[in-house]
Amino acid sequence: MEHLLGGAGEVGWIALKALLLYLSAVVGLRFGSRRTLADLSPFDFVAAVAVGAIVGRIPNAHDASYLTGVATLAAVLAGHWCVTRLHASPSVGHLLDPAPRLLVLDARVLERDLAQCGLTHADLYALLRRQGVEDLGEVRFAILEARGQLSVIRRTSGRGDMGNLIQPVAARQARVEPQP
Incomplete structure (x- = not known):
């Protein structure tokens, strides 16, 4: 016992x-x-x-x-x-942290970047749905952040240019020229 x-x-x-x-x-x-x-x-x-x-x-x-x-x-x-x-x-x-990664640019999935992040289309779409996105056409930018969260900037944001929070991420991936 x-x-x-x-x-x-x-x-x-x-x-x-x-x-x-x-x-x-x-x-x-x-x-x-x-x-x-x-x-x-x-x-x-x-x-x-x-x-x-x-x-x-x-x-x-x-x-x-x-x-x-x-x-x-x-x-x-x-x-x-x-x-x-x-x-x-x-x-x-x-x-120590990976750089943020642009995954969607103007409703177009950036295939190479998605693959480099180890994500599938199904993974990306699930992350977009969690952000309330119903259609890929709504997405201007989708950025995979260093901690694994997805930031989504919708087309309805009203901006014509790329904002100063998005531009460095896109520039790092050679998607745009850096703006002064």
């Missing part, structure tokens, strides 16, 4: 260790940027999974103390903090 239920003292220590690690993780995450919780990048996702694994694994590990768990949490959160700071750096940040 002891193998099924464990010792009462052991269960109490495991619960206490889990609670303390959870609180330590919450405190550590509160010192991070709000971006961590608001807009998960792949680096944020890895950090969140690692924190969850630490908080879930350490309490049950008989050979790992609370101090070991906190040290592991601190190392993961410090690594994440470093990546976040590098991400904010203009000289390094562009290496």
Whole structure:
């Protein structure tokens, strides 16, 4: 019966260790940027999974103390903090996130760019429908952003020229000449 239920003292220590690690993780995450919780990048996702694994694994590990768990949490959160700071750096940040990619230009799907993003027409159409697009003819620009969201500029926007938020993306893909 002891193998099924464990010792009462052991269960109490495991619960206490889990609670303390959870609180330590919450405190550590509160010192991070709000971006961590608001807009998960792949680096944020890895950090969140690692924190969850630490908080879930350490309490049950008989050979790992609370101090070991906190040290592991601190190392993961410090690594994440470093990546976040590098991400904010203009000289390094562009290496960590892919550039936004123009996928639709004047209701025409840019096949090469769609393929380079690893998307199919079905993927693109599903993303467009989520944006409320009923017909491809409505779309002036569709841009796959660095975080994987699709930004859609409709033809009804009233602009005749390419806006300053769209022009750099199109220029990077050699679709237009940069405007001064």
